[in-house]
Amino acid sequence: MNFSSFIFLLLFLPITIIGYFLLNKKNHNEIAKLFLFVMSLWFYAYSDYHFLIILILSILLNFGLSVWIRKINVRKLQKCLLALGIILNLASLLYFKYTNFFEASLNQYLGTSFVLKQIILPLGISFFTFQQIAFLIDAYRDHDIIYSFLDYALFVSFFPKITQGPIALHHEIIPQFHDPKRKLFSYESASxxxxxxxxxxxxxxxxxxxxxxxxxxxxxxxxxxxxxxxxxxxxxxxxxxxxxxxxxxxxxxxxxxxxxxxxxxxxxxxxxxxxxxxxxxxxxxxxxxxxxxxxxxxxxxxxxxxxxxxxxxxxxxxxxxxxxxxxxxxxxxxxxxxxxxxxxxxxxxxxxxxxxxxxxxxxxxxxxxxxxxxxxxxxxxxxxxxxxxxxxxxxxxxxxxxxxxxxxxxxxxxxxxxx
Incomplete structure (x- = not known):
């Protein structure tokens, strides 16, 4: 969904803002976050729902690895899990972003005509991959980093930043969803x-x-x-x-x-x-x-x-x-x-x-x-x-x-x- 499109400006954004603050005002804080998460998924899936499957699988994988790292007390195993997470994240990024590039380069320099199916790059994969690698490394370094699945999923998929950044870190975003002052609509902030x-x-x-x-x-x-x-x-x-x-x-x-x-x-x-x-x-x-x-x-x-x-x-x-x-x-x-x-x-x-x-x-x-x-x-x-x-x-x-x-x-x- 494009920020400058009418569906975003006249439908998606007003519904999101009004719904989020109304739910928070009634103290339905978890439902408010769930609502924001669902709206973020709608935003992301609007252009191609296949991208949404990749995003959700990525979130599940990285959150699961972070929990596993935290629960295992053997440092060598934690390091192995971290390495596995980084490798899987980078492998996904390399596959979607660089497969066609490597194919074209090999064909050019080897004189071959090897053809793969054209791979479509999922929106924002470079950004949410780096955000999740950073999260895994932080989870490995500090076992006190504990978030609910909803908090983590919302952080990764949060629609304003998912397609082109910035590359925000978990400790910059997630605590704001728990700050009582930020759950209320602010005319100053809105202006x-x-x-x-x-x-x-x-x-x-x-x-x-x-x-x-x-x-x-x-x-x-x-x-x-x-x-x-x-x-x-x-x-x-x-x-x-x-x-x-x-x-x-x-x-x-x-x-x-x-x-x-x-x-x-x-x-x-x-x-x-x-x-x-x-x-x-x-x-x-x-x-x-x-x-x-x-x-x-x-x-x-x-x-x-x-x-x-x-x-x-x-x-x-x-x-x-x-x-x-x-x-x-x-x-x-x-x-x-x-x-x-x-x-x-x-x-x-x-x-x-x-x-x-x-x-x-x-x-x-x-x-x-x-x-x-x-x-x-x-x-x-x-x-x-x-x-x-x-x-x-x-x-x-x-x-x-x-x-x-x-x-x-x-x-x-x-x-x-x-x-």
């Missing part, structure tokens, strides 16, 4: 939520979608761009991906605030960053936190020598690139940021005397170049875009690009209606 919702739709529908039209046109016509148009296309995508993703997070946060629930912040003005290190403290904050707490630190972090530290950093970003998408372009994007992060750490003291404006400019240029690989359909497209940028062919602005980037009167009115 903040409405503001965040409106801001998110403005970012998404007015800014991101129109900038996306420019980026789409540019990446479909790379060979005719020249320096000027290539620069505009690259900047358009840089802004599009920020307004699209942060806009979604604003919408999700706004919906949660209407339910008197707080989500963790996921973006903090990332394009103001003055280093790559700074950028990743501001961009997709919850993903960075996940990799830091559940991969970087367990690998040894910075406590096993300089070379191991930089290897750990590089590996984290390699995995991050792979997590973002099943294509070599995403992997290269991750490698670029891995190298950038290592250099950022390595030159931290050297860069301190450099004026802030120059550090900001260097970071912004670096991020823009990396986005070229993220957006391109193939590595050759990315290289071709960089060649166009560096061609010094300062051709006038493309009329087609300008027309495509401006919405028609009807489209603009439609976008305003959503606000």
């Amino acid at each position: 903040k939520g409405l503001l965040s919702l409106s801001l998110g739709f403005a970012k998404k529908l007015i800014l991101a979608d129109n900038l996306g039209s420019i980026a789409d046109w540019g990446y479909q016509n790379i060979s005719v761009l020249g320096t000027t148009n290539a620069l505009i296309v690259i900047l358009a995508y840089t802004l599009q991906i920020y307004f699209d993703f942060s806009g979604y997070c604003d919408i999700a946060s706004g919906i949660c605030l209407m339910l008197n629930i707080d989500l963790p912040i996921n973006f903090n003005s990332p394009y103001k960053s003055i280093s790559i290190d700074d950028f990743w403290k501001r961009w997709h904050i919850t993903l960075t936190r996940f990799f830091r707490n559940y991969l970087y630190f367990p690998m040894g972090g910075s406590k096993k020598g300089t070379l191991r530290t930089y290897f750990n950093i590089f590996f984290i970003f390699f995995v991050s690139g792979l997590w973002h998408g099943a294509a070599f372009t995403f992997i290269v994007w991750g490698i670029i940021h891995g190298i950038g992060m290592c250099l950022s750490k390595l030159t931290k003291n050297i860069m301190k005397p450099v004026p802030v404006i120059l550090r900001w400019l260097g970071t912004f240029i670096f991020v823009n170049i990396a986005w070229i690989f993220f957006r391109s359909a193939t590595l050759s497209d990315a290289i071709q875009m960089i060649r166009q940028l560096c061609s010094l062919n300062f051709a006038p602005l493309s009329a087609d690009m300008v027309v495509i980037g401006l919405p028609s009167e009807f489209e603009f009115l439609q976008q305003l209606i959503y606000l």
Whole structure:
């Protein structure tokens, strides 16, 4: 179900908010959570009920493993169960997200024509898989983490965050469902939520979608761009991906605030960053936190020598690139940021005397170049875009690009209606 669809805005969301608070007001707290869980399942199953089966099986598996880990007192067996849970979660993610990628890659490099049935990626599997891996690791580390099945199932399936995040942790969400103050409707929280919702739709529908039209046109016509148009296309995508993703997070946060629930912040003005290190403290904050707490630190972090530290950093970003998408372009994007992060750490003291404006400019240029690989359909497209940028062919602005980037009167009115 799309957040901007009429069925969501005019039917699903009002029913959910009214039903949740009415049940809580009558002290039917468990029924209120059950109601919210059922509504979340409806939201998730709306596009394809097959996805719902996968989600429910994933919830049952991970909750069962967490209970098993807690009840067994033998540490080695607990570690084996944790490893089993992580392997099963990652195997599911790898199957649905990367099988077609591996098949295409093998066919390309081996000259074969092996064909598998096209596998449809379940909505939000990257997000709810990571959330559940984090939960299993926390359950292994701390046996005092005890939730009911309903609490856990609601946390995983909670509709505002399930499809595109943020990657919230169990201790950030579940206790809020038990807080007496949050069970009551709050006009202050609802007004903040409405503001965040409106801001998110403005970012998404007015800014991101129109900038996306420019980026789409540019990446479909790379060979005719020249320096000027290539620069505009690259900047358009840089802004599009920020307004699209942060806009979604604003919408999700706004919906949660209407339910008197707080989500963790996921973006903090990332394009103001003055280093790559700074950028990743501001961009997709919850993903960075996940990799830091559940991969970087367990690998040894910075406590096993300089070379191991930089290897750990590089590996984290390699995995991050792979997590973002099943294509070599995403992997290269991750490698670029891995190298950038290592250099950022390595030159931290050297860069301190450099004026802030120059550090900001260097970071912004670096991020823009990396986005070229993220957006391109193939590595050759990315290289071709960089060649166009560096061609010094300062051709006038493309009329087609300008027309495509401006919405028609009807489209603009439609976008305003959503606000």
